[in-house]
Amino acid sequence: MSAVLANPLRALRDADLPSRHSRELMVFGQDDALFFQASARQTRQRRLREHFAGEPVRKLLIGNNLQGFDFRHPGHPGLPVEVLDKGCFQSSDLAALGRLAESLTGCVVVVNNNDVGHGNGMPGYAELVRRCERTVFIAWDWDNHHWLEVSTFLAAHSDVYAPAHHENLYLLSRYNPTLAGPVYCTSVQWPRAFLADHLADMLTAERSNAPLGKHIPYAPFGFRNRVVTTLSQRYPSIGFSDRSFHVRTPEERLAEWTAHKLHWIVPVLNDVPIRIFDALISGGIPVLPESLRHLPPVRDLPREHVVFYGPQDIVEPQAVVELGITLFDRGGKEGIAARHRLAMAAFHGDHSMQHMLAVASEQFGLRL
Numbered sequence: 001m002s003a004v005l006a007n008p009l010r011a012l013r014d015a016d017l018p019s020r021h022s023r024e025l026m027v028f029g030q031d032d033a034l035f036f037q038a039s040a041r042q043t044r045q046r047r048l049r050e051h052f053a054g055e056p057v058r059k060l061l062i063g064n065n066l067q068g069f070d071f072r073h074p075g076h077p078g079l080p081v082e083v084l085d086k087g088c089f090q091s092s093d094l095a096a097l098g099r100l101a102e103s104l105t106g107c108v109v110v111v112n113n114n115d116v117g118h119g120n121g122m123p124g125y126a127e128l129v130r131r132c133e134r135t136v137f138i139a140w141d142w143d144n145h146h147w148l149e150v151s152t153f154l155a156a157h158s159d160v161y162a163p164a165h166h167e168n169l170y171l172l173s174r175y176n177p178t179l180a181g182p183v184y185c186t187s188v189q190w191p192r193a194f195l196a197d198h199l200a201d202m203l204t205a206e207r208s209n210a211p212l213g214k215h216i217p218y219a220p221f222g223f224r225n226r227v228v229t230t231l232s233q234r235y236p237s238i239g240f241s242d243r244s245f246h247v248r249t250p251e252e253r254l255a256e257w258t259a260h261k262l263h264w265i266v267p268v269l270n271d272v273p274i275r276i277f278d279a280l281i282s283g284g285i286p287v288l289p290e291s292l293r294h295l296p297p298v299r300d301l302p303r304e305h306v307v308f309y310g311p312q313d314i315v316e317p318q319a320v321v322e323l324g325i326t327l328f329d330r331g332g333k334e335g336i337a338a339r340h341r342l343a344m345a346a347f348h349g350d351h352s353m354q355h356m357l358a359v360a361s362e363q364f365g366l367r368l
Contacts, residue, residue: 025171034174037156041176044133048159048364051106051134056367058106060357063115064088066140068250069349070191073357076368084109089121089128097124101131108360110138110353111158117143117150129157136160136364138356142185144168145271146220155179160360162352165271166295180359184297185274187281188349190250195281195344198254202283202340203333205258209325211287211317212257213238213264221268227314228266234317238264257282261328262307262321265289272297280305281343283336285324297347304331305339 009015059080062071067083091097109132116125116139129137139158144151145167155161155175162183163172173179215228217240225240232239237260245253257263263279264287272292279286280301287307292298298306307324309317328335345351360366 029171029174037175038177045159045178045364047133048136052136052364052366055106057108059108060368061104061107061109063109063111065112065114066110066188066349068190069188070193071350071353073354073368074350075354079368084111084115087119087121089116089125090119091124094127097127098131101128101135104128104132104135106134108136108138108357108366110140110356111154113139113141113143113147113150113154116154117147122150122153126153126157136360136366138162138360140164140183140352140356142274144172145269160356160363162356162359167269167271178359178363180356182272183352183355184272184277184347186347186349186352187274187277187343189253189278190281192344192348192350194250195340195348198251199337199340201254202258203336205255207261207284207328208237208259209261209321210235210237211262211264211321211324212260212284213266213287214241215239215266216241218268224266224268230314231264231266231317235264235321254282257284260284262287262324264309264317267292270295277343277347280339280347283340285328285339287320287324302338302342304335305342 057079059082060073062081062083064084064086072081073079088100111125116122137158138160139154140162141151141154142164144163145165148168148171151163151168151172152175155172158176160178160180161172161176163169163179163181164183164185166182169179169181213228213231213235215224217225217228228239257278261284263275263284265273265275265279267273267289270289270291276286276288276298285305285307287309288298290308290310293308304327307320307327309320313320331338357366357368361368
């Protein structure tokens, strides 16, 4: 058996890469510059604690990319919540950045990597953090498994850094020891009230037996693209989509998700995709790779609510799909409701926001 497993590895193009990567990372992580950066961070943290010891948080500002789930803190309903303007970090107008910085005094700001990483937003964001000495910045990074240029920047330029995936945590902790995570990419495309109002629609929707799996193609992930292409030959409901879902109404997006019993999910690497939680919260069953079975948070999902596939199932997916259909039909409306409740309790964006704010509150003594 060991020979069967080992023989294919002889074809690896760069078999020494893991050990070389480890050696280089150990050297990099001990660079004195990281110590001095951590020391400067400790000074900033002390000043933030001193400020918030005497003042409650004035309001919470959320990055434009995070506005879809309409967060309101259930424990602090009086806390004002506002959404930052789209592209506010892309401005090269220092006077405008100065006005924005002044308005953020005494606030907590939660940004997403897409708020900062696109459109040359990093210089403006860094300048804003530099000017805001009495503002707590939380960065919720959804792409720390592959977009390390932005991830290391965000870790260095935030007071609480919340990566969404398990990858690269040691490296990122060297940029910011206040690492809250992983804080998974939970469902953020629908507010809680909207979902509660549409539970009846989820329970009564006519659902296809064909798995849904529309993925955005990313050029760096050729293997993943080949997996999606292979599956699409058997199930046209699996394939590639454009970004038009961003302009659809919440009702249209929910109708697409509730039109299928199963959701075949292909991570770009071995990350924890947001689609897992969108599938559950809309009552469907996610179909996930075996490599996630025993990793958190998938390891804790009740097994009647998830199905797993291996490499051979990509070529012959019928058995996995049939198993998923059987589980869905056996659970019926009770199963739909159970998956919805599970995701609403633990895997909605509100839950992630509350966790990040709790970390910030402990770290800086915030009074929300």
